[in-house]
Amino acid sequence: MSERRLWTARAGWLLDGLAPPRRNVRLVVEGTRLVAVEPFDGGQFDLDFGDGVVVPGFVNAHTHLEFGALTEPTSPRDTPVPFAEWLRELIAARRAAALERSPESLRDERRTGVVLGLDELSRSGVTMVGEIARPDWPEATLAGPVDTLVFLELLGLSRARVEPLLAMAKAHLNRAAVANEASGGAVPFADWQAGLSPHAPYTVHPDLLAGACRLSLEHQVPIAMHLAESWDELELLRSHSGALVETLREFDAWDPSALPRGLTPSDYLQALAKAWKTLVVHGNFLSSADYGRLAEDRERMSVVYCPRTHSRFVPTRYPLAEMLAAGVRVVLGTDSRATNPDLDFLAELRWVASRYPEVDRATLLRMATTDAAIALGLTNRGALIAGQRADFVVLQSDAGGDHNPWEWLESVAWIPASVCLGGVLRSTTEKKQLPAGCPG
Ligand SMILES: [Zn+2]
Known part of the structure; x- marks a missing residue:
């Protein structure tokens, strides 16, 4: 049995196109899935995405x-x-x-x-x-x-x-x-x-x-x-x-x-x-x-x-x-x-x-x-709700201060700083990782 690791992250904004933008949220990931997306009102979390905007992968x-x-x-x-x-x-x-x-x-x-x-x-x-x-x-x-x-x-x-x-x-x-x-x-x-x-x-x-x-x-x-x-x-x-x-x-x-x-x-x-x-x-x-x-x-x-x-x-x-x-x-x-x-x-x-x-x-x-x-016929992806695969993007900017949660659609100052695929978070700035079996 593979270990089902549980971790949490806090983010400034969450956008999914299905509901109005949400401010201050906490995501809970267990293994490959999202098990909760909830308002954050203090308390514990493992990772802090700061004022970043989280969108579905x-x-x-x-x-x-x-x-x-x-x-x-x-x-x-x-x-x-x-x-x-x-x-x-x-x-x-x-x-x-x-x-x-x-x-x-x-x-x-x-x-x-x-x-x-x-x-x-x-x-x-x-x-x-x-x-x-x-x-x-x-x-x-x-x-x-x-x-x-x-x-x-x-x-x-x-x-x-x-x-x-x-x-x-x-x-x-x-x-x-x-x-x-x-x-x-x-x-x-x-x-x-x-x-x-x-x-x-x-x-x-x-x-x-x-x-x-x-x-x-x-x-x-x-x-x-x-x-x-x-x-x-x-x-x-x-x-x-x-x-x-x-x-x-x-x-x-x-x-x-x-x-x-x-x-x-x-x-x-x-x-x-x-x-x-x-x-x-x-x-x-x-x-x-x-x-x-x-x-x-x-x-x-x-x-x-x-x-x-x-x-x-x-x-x-x-x-x-x-x-x-x-x-x-x-x-x-x-x-x-x-x-x-x-x-x-x-x-x-x-x-x-x-x-x-x-x-x-x-x-x-x-x-x-x-x-x-x-x-594509995929029912477990594409939205940020409990039960879906934990696939999401964290968009971040150095600009700081208050911002419109849709600003990343206009400004190249916003980059997809981290991408979470099936519960595994990867920084987009790390050195390229080639999958096993592929030429370097
Ligand atoms: Zn084609």
């Missing part, structure tokens, strides 16, 4: 950590970058690397990206991430500084790829189930959460999508799919033409027999509604009728907005306020370093706060915490 709903070591996004140039062009450069770079380098060296590079990416996310206050993973994703990093929901990426437009990919998907889900059962909750692999990611309409055969949705329901795991990301994607679906078709043809990755003409994102939402839970990644070009459908099914379907990535590709404003007003559950993701300058989740939040003043702060915080946990 951030839940980053979408990234691809394999690009975690990139120093600048693919196709660096003035924005906006045409999506099909960005994809062309990404595929060309991947294919060139596959020809020039050994599979082991590529795998090592991706693993290093994942390790660096998890560390960067943790330093910005993330405790849970929805990661899109290639088949050789390094499971050893599950013991890292951020808990991970590993969405296995499924790429196959031709009918011939459907059965092998569904077999791979099943193996992925079974591996997670076996690892969790074997650990009995005592080791980090207990947090081996699995999901499936049929990549996008232009890379996924409809039978593959239907099969993945069936597996999602059967295993009660979420699905994440890139959808309505670019105008080029909509044109491809509508008329089998346009820049995206040209790019895919160039790499022999276009199969017009796989998709009937005249499809729309709404058709995909209909297919995705059959999954247990769905994350619609991007959703930049959904219609108001689509918002209605997503709002109706908001307990099971969410949209992941990746703010700085959207601004890189799309010159028009993201319809965030419109979606929220319609009742859509919108959550946040950093996406990857192939499209974003960094993986700083707090920077992503501040970016939205400064550009969308019409979205109230409590809603924004929930998009980054409670709502994102619900979107």
